[in-house]
Structures are given as structure tokens and as C-alpha cells.
Amino acid sequence: MKKREGALVLLTLLSCFVSLVGAASPEAVVGRWSGVLHDSGNTVSVGFEFKNENNELQASFFCDDWDLKGVPIGKASLTDNEVKTVLFTGTLTGGARMSGNLDFGPMGVPDLKLPLALEKTAETTPVPPEKTTFRQVNARWSFPTQAEVWSSPTVAQGVLYVGSDDGFLYALDARTGSQKWRFQAGKGIRSKPAVGSEAVCFLSDDGYLYALDRTSGKLKWKFDTHTALVPHTVLGDNDSRWDYLQSSPAIADGLVFVGSGNSNFYAVDMASGQEKWHYTAGDSVRSSPRVVGNTVFFASWDNFVYALNAATGEEKWKFDTKGIVQASPIVAGDVLVIGSRYPYVFALDATTGQEKWRFNYFGSWVESSAVVDSSTVYVGSSDFLHLFAIDLKNGQRKWGFKTSGYSWSSPAIANGTVYIGAARSTQRHSNAGGDLYAVDAKTGREVWRFQTGRLPDHFLQGVVSSPVVADGLVYFGALDGRVYAVPAS
Structure with missing residues (x-):
């Protein structure tokens, strides 16, 4: 039995892809998109980044809570207004919005899909993390x-x-x-x-x-x-x-x-x-x-x-x-x-x-x-x-x-x-x-x-x-x- 360990499974998605089919306007998708999942008492912030590389849309997945800083998940397709990746399928509803579902199947949960609304976020210069002093204790x-x-x-x-x-x-x-x-x-x-x-x-x-x-x-x-x-x-x-x-x-x-x-x-x-x-x-x-x-x-x-x-x-x-x-x-x-x-x-x-x-x-x-x-x-x-x-x-x-x-x-x-x-x-x-x-x-x-x-x-x-x-x-x-x-x- 293959092990299923969420974040590490995502790394195997490098070999998974959905072919690019008739990209109507890939530049409308290119960029960083962010959203928040809500379900059963909890929330988590997730995001995708799309890049146009050699006329193919490539997607990466982000989740700061899981320390995932842009895991490649392969090709994405754009057909009319529908964007499809191995994890997310959604529809462009405006210049900077899309809504759809996040599929947890590739993470080992085949029957779980949750609604996810994404908004395009402006590119910003990374801000260095704030230095925090932690109290370290010693063993007795x-x-x-x-x-x-x-x-x-x-x-x-x-x-x-x-x-x-x-x-x-x-x-x-x-x-x-x-x-x-x-x-x-x-x-x-x-x-x-x-x-x-x-x-x-x-x-x-x-x-x-x-x-x-x-x-x-x-x-x-x-x-x-x-x-x-x-x-x-x-x-x-x-x-x-x-x-x-x-x-x-x-x-x-x-x-x-x-x-x-x-x-x-x-x-x-x-x-x-x-x-x-x-x-x-x-x-x-x-x-x-x-x-x-x-x-x-x-x-x-x-x-x-x-x-x-x-x-x-x-x-x-x-x-x-x-x-x-x-x-x-x-x-x-x-x-x-x-x-x-x-x-x-x-x-x-x-x-x-x-x-x-x-x-x-x-x-x-x-x-x-x-x-x-x-x-x-x-x-x-x-x-x-x-x-x-x-x-x-x-x-x-x-x-x-x-x-x-x-x-x-x-x-x-x-x-x-x-x-x-x-x-x-x-x-x-x-x-x-x-x-x-x-x-x-x-x-x-x-x-x-x-x-x-x-x-x-x-x-x-x-x-x-x-x-x-x-x-x-x-x-x-x-x-x-x-x-x-x-x-x-």
C-alpha cells in the first residue's frame, strides 16, 4: 500500500497534468490567486499561481499553513472561461475572480471536494519575516x-x-x-x-x-x-x-x-x-x-x-x-x-x-x-x-x-x-x-x-x-x- 502523506503526495503531482486545450486568453489567468476554504468549523488559506511557459499554462499550489511555498502541480487548461488543474476546477467570473471546487482526491481523500472562490492578488515584494524573540527553556x-x-x-x-x-x-x-x-x-x-x-x-x-x-x-x-x-x-x-x-x-x-x-x-x-x-x-x-x-x-x-x-x-x-x-x-x-x-x-x-x-x-x-x-x-x-x-x-x-x-x-x-x-x-x-x-x-x-x-x-x-x-x-x-x-x- 502506498503511503498517503498530504504535503509529500503533492510533490508527486509533478507528473500529473491536464493538457492545455484551446487557451482562449491565458493572460487572464496568469498570476497569483488566493482564497479561503471554509468547512466544518475550520478555515485555511490556499492559493495558486499560473505562468505561461512556452504557450502552456503551468500551475503551482500554495498553502502557508502547511509550509507549501509553490508546489508545481503540472499543466492547466483554459477552455472558454473554465480553468482546470489537477486540484482545482473553476470558472472565471470577472477579470480578477474565479469560483469552483478544490478536489482533495490527489491528497488521498477521493470523495472530498469543497467550494473555493479565488481572487487575483497583486504581485508584491516579499517582506522579510518579523524577528520574534522566543523564550527557550532548559531541561531539569x-x-x-x-x-x-x-x-x-x-x-x-x-x-x-x-x-x-x-x-x-x-x-x-x-x-x-x-x-x-x-x-x-x-x-x-x-x-x-x-x-x-x-x-x-x-x-x-x-x-x-x-x-x-x-x-x-x-x-x-x-x-x-x-x-x-x-x-x-x-x-x-x-x-x-x-x-x-x-x-x-x-x-x-x-x-x-x-x-x-x-x-x-x-x-x-x-x-x-x-x-x-x-x-x-x-x-x-x-x-x-x-x-x-x-x-x-x-x-x-x-x-x-x-x-x-x-x-x-x-x-x-x-x-x-x-x-x-x-x-x-x-x-x-x-x-x-x-x-x-x-x-x-x-x-x-x-x-x-x-x-x-x-x-x-x-x-x-x-x-x-x-x-x-x-x-x-x-x-x-x-x-x-x-x-x-x-x-x-x-x-x-x-x-x-x-x-x-x-x-x-x-x-x-x-x-x-x-x-x-x-x-x-x-x-x-x-x-x-x-x-x-x-x-x-x-x-x-x-x-x-x-x-x-x-x-x-x-x-x-x-x-x-x-x-x-x-x-x-x-x-x-x-x-x-x-x-x-x-x-x-
Whole structure:
């Protein structure tokens, strides 16, 4: 399966074109055109530039929010008053206006077209960006592992638990960063550990769900999910499914719930490590479960969000998002919020699975798992390069904060501040900017940023790990192989 990663797919459009057919007046089209897309609570500014090269119209696409600064999309046609490109088809309605539809099919969303009105903009001399002073913060401590840290930490009673691609689960003193113990699994650990009263549980790329003694790190049991071969292909390869995370377990009522790559979702007895029940979805389950009362919620790569009876595994409802779901659900009252690779954040009735609203990401995947504070949903993005604040009641955008890379990380919120990581592609993004951001929850303004180290010859740099806030510190892992603790204030 070819990977579909919005902005990078646009680069392949160099080979896509629509032939020039009877250009009536190409000079009427030549120039820069700009417009704003509006849909489902959100907006984004986009633009096209047309040039007449050797009597052929050539088109480029712009979107500053996605850091696309004029991506060539091939030839355009002009027949009578109709302008057609691989992305946009519209009609000239005046000397400086055209209206039509933007087609998201070439971005991997074949059934999404949105109306777009464009206006011709005058050519202006580029204005140098205004110099802005950013507050950089320093780490209280950092701990080196032997490989990238995709896992998100869990802090319980002064101990931080986190996995690494080196195959170890680490228990660290949360105050000092000193190691208490470590346990080696068969392969890398990208799941977030779940901590119970006596044990800590995690899933490894070797296909096993592990339960360790919290104090000593000794193995209590391990459960085979029958998915030892996890396709963590190199991100950026054309054959990559961008399957880069494991489901993280959740503990409730004496059971451990976790998804797997063999399409099964498991409930395992916490004391014995024996299977209680399993439910088979239509594809891999990388989403992490959320247990509320007698219901466990999760999602799958088969496009569905599921609600099951936590005691029996019986299906209560399922909802089709029309796209792969890597993100995990969050439940606030009677509302479940989750993002999809079909480019929306969905709000569902947690009892019935009926849709309440959706928020459009305009072609960008939603890999980030949302958090909810009071009446606001906070969630990151992929190609959109933004952290969004969305009204929980109506799905309208409150603010958007632009990050320096993919904010696949799930945000954390504490004391009026939202914290989120950003991972930068070495092929696309600048090395400058933050890897972890602190953002004012009300205004969306940056409070501070933190930059991690860099490893040579890696496709991604920065932070995919989701931060956790405890005792005045923000904890997270990074792709430089370290675990960090940064003062929250």
C-alpha cells in the first residue's frame, strides 16, 4: 500500500497534468490567486499561481499553513472561461475572480471536494519575516537511552515509566532522572506504560503484552498478541503504511485492555495474564483504549471507532470515520472525540455513536489524540502543522497555533497551559523551531519552546512522545534517544 502523506503526495503531482486545450486568453489567468476554504468549523488559506511557459499554462499550489511555498502541480487548461488543474476546477467570473471546487482526491481523500472562490492578488515584494524573540527553556534533567524514544511516559508515585526503541522499559526517579531499574523486552517499546496498584503493563514490538512488578521490574507474566512482526518501515518510504506506533494498554476493573496488529482487541486478566475475551476488528488496532464505566472505546485501521461492553466484549456500536484511525478516543461527559486519517476530528455521542459534529483538517491526517479541558478540545495535526483549540459544544475553531513540524503528539494541559511535541522531517522542515511547545490555553500564544538534540541520518527529529505533567515538570521522550524533564512554569 502506498503511503498517503498530504504535503509529500503533492510533490508527486509533478507528473500529473491536464493538457492545455484551446487557451482562449491565458493572460487572464496568469498570476497569483488566493482564497479561503471554509468547512466544518475550520478555515485555511490556499492559493495558486499560473505562468505561461512556452504557450502552456503551468500551475503551482500554495498553502502557508502547511509550509507549501509553490508546489508545481503540472499543466492547466483554459477552455472558454473554465480553468482546470489537477486540484482545482473553476470558472472565471470577472477579470480578477474565479469560483469552483478544490478536489482533495490527489491528497488521498477521493470523495472530498469543497467550494473555493479565488481572487487575483497583486504581485508584491516579499517582506522579510518579523524577528520574534522566543523564550527557550532548559531541561531539569535528561536521561539517555540507546535508541529513539517514541513511547510516552507515565508518572506514578514519583516514578517515571517509559519505553525505548532499544527494547528496554525504564523506571526513573521522576525528580532526579536516575534509573531505578530497567527491563528488556524482545523488541522496541513504543506503547505508553499503564500503571496499576502493583504492576506496570506495556506492549512491545515483539508482540507480547508484559506485566512487571512496579517496584523491582521483575516479570510477572507476558501475553502473546500474535503480532511479533510489526511493520515499522522507514517513514518516508513509498511502501510505508506509516504504521509507527503500538496500542497502549489501559487497566480497569482487574483487566488489561490493548489492541494488536492482528486486528484483535484483547481483555486480559490482570492477575494471571490469561485472556478474558477478544474482539476482532477489520484491521490493525493501534489506537489505545479508553475505559469509561462499563464501556471500553477504541478505534482501528479499518476506519471504525468501537464501543464494547468492557466485561464481555460485546459490541455496543461502531462508527465509520472513512479513514484509518491511529488516534485514541477521549471521552468528556457524553461526548467522545477522536481524529482520523480521513481529515476530520469527530465528536460522537458516547452512548449511541451518533455524530454530533466534525472539524475539517483539509486533507491533513489527525494522528494526535485529543485532550479536553472544560469546554475546549485540544488536538494536534499532521501536515496542517497546527495545534487547534476547538469548542467542545459546537466544533468551531477557537484558535490555531502553528508548530514547526508534525504534531502527532497528544497534548497535555495543566494550569492554563497546553504542551505538545512536534516532529520535523529532515526532508521538509527547517531545523529551527521548537520540539516541545508550551502554549497559553486561552489565547493560543506561545509561552516557551524547548529543542531536543539531533541524531544524524534520521528521517524525523524532535518529539512524537506525548508529554505528561506532574509536580511542576513536563516529561517526554524524544527522537534523539533521551527522556526529558522540563520545568512547566
